Amino acid sequence: MSDVLDAPKPITSRFDPRFETTLYAHVGAAGSHTLAYYQAHGGYEAARKALGMEPKAVVDEVKASGLRGRGGAGFPTGVKWSFMPPVDGRQRFIVCNADESEPGSFKDRYLLEDDPHQLIEGMLIAGWAIQATKGVIYVRGEYYHALERTQAAIEEARAAGILGTGVLGSGFDFDLILHRGAGAYICGEETALMNSFEGLRANPRLKPPFPAQAGVYGLPTTINNVESFCAAVHVMRRGAAWHAAMGTDDSKGMKLYQVSGPVARPGVYELPMGATFRELIFDLAGGPTESAKALIPGGSSTPLLPWSEATLDLPMDYGTMAKHGSMLGTGGVIVIPEAKCIVDAFYNVVRFYAHESCGKCTPCREGVATWLPKMYQKLLAGQGTREDLVVMEDMVKNMRGTAFCPLADACAMPVQASFKHFRHEYEHLVDTGTSMYPRRREWAE
Amino acid sequence: MSAMHQLPTVTPFFADKQQLLSEILGRYPDYGQRSALMPLLWEVQRAERHVSEARVAEIAEILGLHATEVKGAMSFYGTYHEHPVGRYHLQVCRTLSCALAGADEMADFLEDELDLVNGETDAEGRFSLQFVECLGSCGTAPVLQVNDTYFERVSRSRCRALVDAMRRDALPEPTRERGGDNEAADPAAAAEGGAT
Numbered sequence: 001m002s003d004v005l006d007a008p009k010p011i012t013s014r015f016d017p018r019f020e021t022t023l024y025a026h027v028g029a030a031g032s033h034t035l036a037y038y039q040a041h042g043g044y045e046a047a048r049k050a051l052g053m054e055p056k057a058v059v060d061e062v063k064a065s066g067l068r069g070r071g072g073a074g075f076p077t078g079v080k081w082s083f084m085p086p087v088d089g090r091q092r093f094i095v096c097n098a099d100e101s102e103p104g105s106f107k108d109r110y111l112l113e114d115d116p117h118q119l120i121e122g123m124l125i126a127g128w129a130i131q132a133t134k135g136v137i138y139v140r141g142e143y144y145h146a147l148e149r150t151q152a153a154i155e156e157a158r159a160a161g162i163l164g165t166g167v168l169g170s171g172f173d174f175d176l177i178l179h180r181g182a183g184a185y186i187c188g189e190e191t192a193l194m195n196s197f198e199g200l201r202a203n204p205r206l207k208p209p210f211p212a213q214a215g216v217y218g219l220p221t222t223i224n225n226v227e228s229f230c231a232a233v234h235v236m237r238r239g240a241a242w243h244a245a246m247g248t249d250d251s252k253g254m255k256l257y258q259v260s261g262p263v264a265r266p267g268v269y270e271l272p273m274g275a276t277f278r279e280l281i282f283d284l285a286g287g288p289t290e291s292a293k294a295l296i297p298g299g300s301s302t303p304l305l306p307w308s309e310a311t312l313d314l315p316m317d318y319g320t321m322a323k324h325g326s327m328l329g330t331g332g333v334i335v336i337p338e339a340k341c342i343v344d345a346f347y348n349v350v351r352f353y354a355h356e357s358c359g360k361c362t363p364c365r366e367g368v369a370t371w372l373p374k375m376y377q378k379l380l381a382g383q384g385t386r387e388d389l390v391v392m393e394d395m396v397k398n399m400r401g402t403a404f405c406p407l408a409d410a411c412a413m414p415v416q417a418s419f420k421h422f423r424h425e426y427e428h429l430v431d432t433g434t435s436m437y438p439r440r441r442e443w444a445e
Numbered sequence: 446m447s448a449m450h451q452l453p454t455v456t457p458f459f460a461d462k463q464q465l466l467s468e469i470l471g472r473y474p475d476y477g478q479r480s481a482l483m484p485l486l487w488e489v490q491r492a493e494r495h496v497s498e499a500r501v502a503e504i505a506e507i508l509g510l511h512a513t514e515v516k517g518a519m520s521f522y523g524t525y526h527e528h529p530v531g532r533y534h535l536q537v538c539r540t541l542s543c544a545l546a547g548a549d550e551m552a553d554f555l556e557d558e559l560d561l562v563n564g565e566t567d568a569e570g571r572f573s574l575q576f577v578e579c580l581g582s583c584g585t586a587p588v589l590q591v592n593d594t595y596f597e598r599v600s601r602s603r604c605r606a607l608v609d610a611m612r613r614d615a616l617p618e619p620t621r622e623r624g625g626d627n628e629a630a631d632p633a634a635a636a637e638g639g640a641t
Contacts, residue, residue, distance in 0.1 A: 021626065024626050024627065027623070027626070027627055028623065028626075028627035028628065029627070091474070100581050101579060101581065102579075103540045103541050103542065103578075103579040103583065104541070104542060104579075104583050105581065105583070106581045106582055106583050106584055108581075109581050109582075110623055113621075134474075140581070141487075141522070141524050142524070142536075142580050142581070142590060142595075143581065144593035144594070145593075145594075145595070145621075177472050177473065177480075179480070179483065179484070180483065180484065180487055181483070181522075182483060182486070182487075182522035182523070182524045182525055183522050183523040183524035183577070184521065184522050184523065185578070185579075196483070196521075197480055198477065198479055198480055199479035199480050199481070199482030199483065199508070199518055200479075200518060201517055201518050201521040202521055202522075216477075217474070217476060217477050258583065258584060258625070259584070259625075260542035260545075260583035260584050260586060261542060261545050262545060265624060265625065265628075266583070266584040266585070266586075266624050266625065267584040267585075267623060267624025267625020267626065267628060268584060268623065268624075268625040268626060269625050269626050270626060284625075284626075285625075296541075300540075300541055300579075332583065334541060334542055334545075334583070336545075337545070340545065345541060345544075348539070348540065348541050348544050349541055351539075351578075352540050352541075352578045352579060355523075355578050356578065358521070441547070441550065442544075442545065442546060442547040442549075442550065443546070443547025443548075443550035443551060443554075443587070443600070443601055444546070444547065444598075444600040444601065445600060445601050445602060
């Protein structure tokens with residue numbers, strides 16, 4: 001009992017004097033993308049440390065840190081690493097999912113552009129941990145500046161013996177393939193990403209087999225998000241206990257949150273997990289610039305939360321978001337202003353998923369890509385009826401869990417939440433033929 | 446078969462780029478040469494602003510695939526073009542965060558200004574206009590992508606200035622902006638003074 005009482009309180013605020021930024025500490029500094037800068041700030045020391053340990057000990061350290069995947073699903077990173085089959089002579093792959101495309105998410109772009117060596121180091125650590133000698137970085141096609149910076153960093157690392165044969169003077173060989181995507185959100189789904197990488201159409205694959213059993217080219221593969229790899233660097237450098245001292249019961253460590261929409265200072269902010277929306281939106285981003293009615297907590301696929309004092313005081317962690325019917329996702333918070341018509345806002349969200357549906361599964365092809373956007377268009381044209389609303393709610397219910405990959409759910413969940421909390425706006429629109437909040441000028445002069 | 450019946454021949458794109466070709470193929474393992482499909486498409490498109498039937502056939506030949514397999518993969522993605530786009534390919538992100546910052550008005554402005562609708566290229570081959578979905582620049586919305594470059598926090602006046610600059614073939618360097626943590630650490634962004 002006394003142990004519990006004496007244990008230091010976990011760090012859950014950016015303003016806790018024990019907190020310091022790590023993941024994002026160097027983004028924006030002059031030359032932060034270069035090897036010279038990175039090494040001058042302790043770069044590749046964590047990889048050296050990892051290479052001096054048994055691979056299994058590295059996996060255990062990451063497990064003990066409590067790090068969960070930062071790409072949106074939140075699966076424990078160390079546990080994922082431990083799924084790799086025993087070494088059997090086949091080529092093994094570590095893959096970085098840098099296909100950041102979930103609306104509201106933009107943290108990975110700045111990591112790639114301004115701190116690419118942090119990612120390379122993280123992949124090297126992961127490669128050693130799972131005994132993969134080849135890594136793949138799959139960057140979304142539009143991130144051209146990020147691609148150039150990452151390419152330059154890989155070349156610097158090769159020239160310095162950090163990638164290639166016997167990396168960092170060890171007996172471990174490791175090199176990276178940088179692969180450019182071409183504008184398809186679905187490639188953020190890990191099996192679609194692998195198909196895309198292999199030069200196939202990027203339809204998701206059936207799971208199981210999971211990537212650890214049959215991944216890239218059918219070979220054992222582990223896939224993580226950019227931020228997860230970067231976090232692993234700091235776990236190795238400072239230890240699992242350091243990482244686990246931040247956050248809440250089920251959500252440890254630091255996280256790059258993003259905030260967009262009408263706030264004074266939108267952007268990426270690094271906070272310990274479990275910090276509140278209030279801290280992000282008000283203390284760091286300067287608060288909304290106009291009256292707000294909702295926030296989307298973690299990218300457009302995560303169900304909105306109505307704007308309230310209670311919502312603002314919620315800790316941004318996996319468990320709390322789940323308890324309130326939403327998800328932490330990528331930590332990409334979007335503030336929805338009072339004056340924005342919810343039907344219009346969610347037509348925008350639906351249009352995104354409609355555009356990105358690959359057309360493979362009936363519920364997604366017919367629901368997400370075809371009929372749901374048509375229904376929204378009908379409503380917004382002032383021609384909707386109360387019956388249409390019932391049909392739409394029924395339609396999204398039938399899209400839940402019925403498709404091959406989570407894209408249909410990613411569209412259905414936010415629509416359901418918009419009906420749950422803002423049905424009156426839908427009803428006003430169908431009853432009167434006009435939106436409660438007509439379109440207004442939003443573009444800055 | 447007389448010479449008259451031969452198909453018109455096109456000089457292969459990679460004919461004089463053998464070093465580049467082997468570098469691209471060399472990135473991928475022997476058993477995974479098909480992975481070179483996307484980078485080969487990118488090389489062609491960056492040079493020719495589209496990927497023609499002839500180039501599709503050439504890439505298929507290089508990779509030992511049927512042309513339809515290359516086309517099948519190519520057509521999956523939104524960013525490979527079957528027909529040439531303009532020298533300035535303008536891509537307007539219209540997804541939620543950009544829409545909240547006026548992206549729809551920017552789209553309307555560009556349609557009027559360039560006299561193009563979504564998906565069109567002008568007769569001169571200078572401008573193409575395409576509405577796209579989230580570009581991952583939500584914190585610096587609205588964003589306009591010109592070819593491979595992002596222009597962020599594009600206000601009406603900035604948008605007008607950009608179009609004027611492209612008409613003079615004088616596209617400026619982008620002001621790299623990111624907002625959030627450490628914005629002030631970037632001297633260029635600080636000098637720019639953030640949102641204008």
